[in-house]
Amino acid sequence: ACTNFEFPAQIVGQVRPNPKLRQDLHYPRGSKNMIKLFQTRPDFHVAVIESILGLTWFVSFHCLFLEIVSLKFGRGFSLARSQLRDIATKLVSTWFAITTCFAGWLVFRQCDTDLIREQKSLVHHYVFFALPYFIYDIFAMYLVYRESSRERNLENSPLLFLREKFLLVVHHLMISTVGGPIFVFLRGGLGDCLLSLAFMMEISTPFVSLRVILHHLGMKTSKWYILNGLAMVLSFLFGRILLIPYMYLAYANQLGVSTWQVLNIRVPKFCTVCMIVVYLPQIYWFGLMIKGSWRALGLSRVSIKKN
Numbered sequence: 052a053c054t055n056f057e058f059p060a061q062i063v064g065q066v067r068p069n070p071k072l073r074q075d076l077h078y079p080r081g082s083k084n085m086i087k088l089f090q091t092r093p094d095f096h097v098a099v100i101e102s103i104l105g106l107t108w109f110v111s112f113h114c115l116f117l118e119i120v121s122l123k124f125g126r127g128f129s130l131a132r133s134q135l136r137d138i139a140t141k142l143v144s145t146w147f148a149i150t151t152c153f154a155g156w157l158v159f160r161q162c163d164t165d166l167i168r169e170q171k172s173l174v175h176h177y178v179f180f181a182l183p184y185f186i187y188d189i190f191a192m193y194l195v196y197r198e199s200s201r202e203r204n205l206e207n208s209p210l211l212f213l214r215e216k217f218l219l220v221v222h223h224l225m226i227s228t229v230g231g232p233i234f235v236f237l238r239g240g241l242g243d244c245l246l247s248l249a250f251m252m253e254i255s256t257p258f259v260s261l262r263v264i265l266h267h268l269g270m271k272t273s274k275w276y277i278l279n280g281l282a283m284v285l286s287f288l289f290g291r292i293l294l295i296p297y298m299y300l301a302y303a304n305q306l307g308v309s310t311w312q313v314l315n316i317r318v319p320k321f322c323t324v325c326m327i328v329v330y331l332p333q334i335y336w337f338g339l340m341i342k343g344s345w346r347a348l349g350l351s352r353v354s355i356k357k358n
Contacts, residue, residue, distance in 0.1 A: 092172050098179045098235075106183035109143055113191060116142040124268070133198035134267045140191040141260035147184050148256035151177075155250025162244035166305055171243040175235060177250075182231045185223040192216060222332055233325065245298050254290040258283035271347060280344040287340060291333040295326060 093101060116139040124130050124138070154177045162169050193212050200207030213220055234246060258279055265276045303313045314323060 092175050093179055097176075101176060101179040102183050105180040106187060108180075109147070109184050109187040112146060113139055113143050113187070128268055130267060131199075131202050133195050133202055136191075136198060137195045138264050138267055140188070140195060141263050143191070144188065145257045145260045147181070148253035148260075151181060151250045151253040155247045158247035159244060159251075162247070166244045166302055167241050169244050170240055171247060174243045174246050178231060178234050178246075182227050185227040189220055189223050192219070218332055218335070225328065230325070230329075245302065248294070248298055248301075252291050252294055255283060255286035258286055276347060280340075280347055284337075284340050284344055287333075287337055292337055295330050295333075 117136060120135050120138045120142070125135060130138075154173065158171045158173055161171065193209065196212045196215065197207050200211075238246075261279050262276070262283055265271065265273070265279065270276050299310055299313055299318070302317070303310045306313065306317060308317070
């Protein structure tokens with residue numbers, strides 16, 4: 052039903068009716084109300100409820116994954132509590148990335164004529180649901196840091212955590228406190244399709260998370276670690292390094308102008324500055340990935356020679 056669902060004409064323009072779908076499917080009243088809800092942009096009360104549900108969702112899954120991981124790996128792999136919590140955190144990140152990419156794909160596949168002016172209400176609903184993830188993730192990373200420091204008898208404090216994870220914390224806070232309001236309130240209803248395409252930036256997150264999980268399981272020299280590292284680098288390259296320039300290029304092609312004209316005239320300077328702020332850390336992290344993958348490849352070769 053979700054894959055065949057189409058938004059009404061007053062929101063996205065001309066829509067081709069599907070009589071077979073209307074005749075064959077009889078939605079329960081609750082389902083009809085839910086569909087009607089997602090056809091319109093969320094008001095303040097709906098946005099608050101969706102944000103609370105999102106925060107509850109991520110925290111609940113963290114607790115669930117922590118229990119499962121503790122039962123599965125706690126004894127067999129002799130992992131510390133901080134490692135178990137870190138694995139649970141990475142599983143939540145993977146779940147978030149998959150749902151975000153699916154939401155982005157679901158919306159972008161319905162974009163036909165105008166990447167800027169087509170309006171997709173589902174984007175707004177998902178933004179309110181997903182923004183609490185970045186606040187949750189900061190807190191989850193701090194719990195991992197605190198437990199790891201205690202296990203190693205090291206000093207720990209929120210300030211030391213901020214020093215260690217400064218760039219990542221700033222990235223999360225910028226998205227949740229600055230990027231979120233801009234995405235929802237300051238775009239003037241423009242760019243829903245491009246925003247849904249930006250959701251695909253999370254495509255590399257499952258591989259980043261799996262890399263950490265394999266590290267905790269002592270599999271840094273395994274072929275799975277090497278293959279996952281390759282997939283991580285490639286997905287990060289296409290999903291974060293090349294995707295943002297592609298968004299500007301796609302918009303320029305649609306308008307029939309040069310990319311330089313889009314940067315200087317068509318797109319507000321403030322939006323371009325925000326994209327640069329988001330883009331620069333991606334380049335830095337991509338460089339770290341290349342170095343880490345090259346180092347892991349060297350360790351794997353040494354292990355093969357020893358064996």
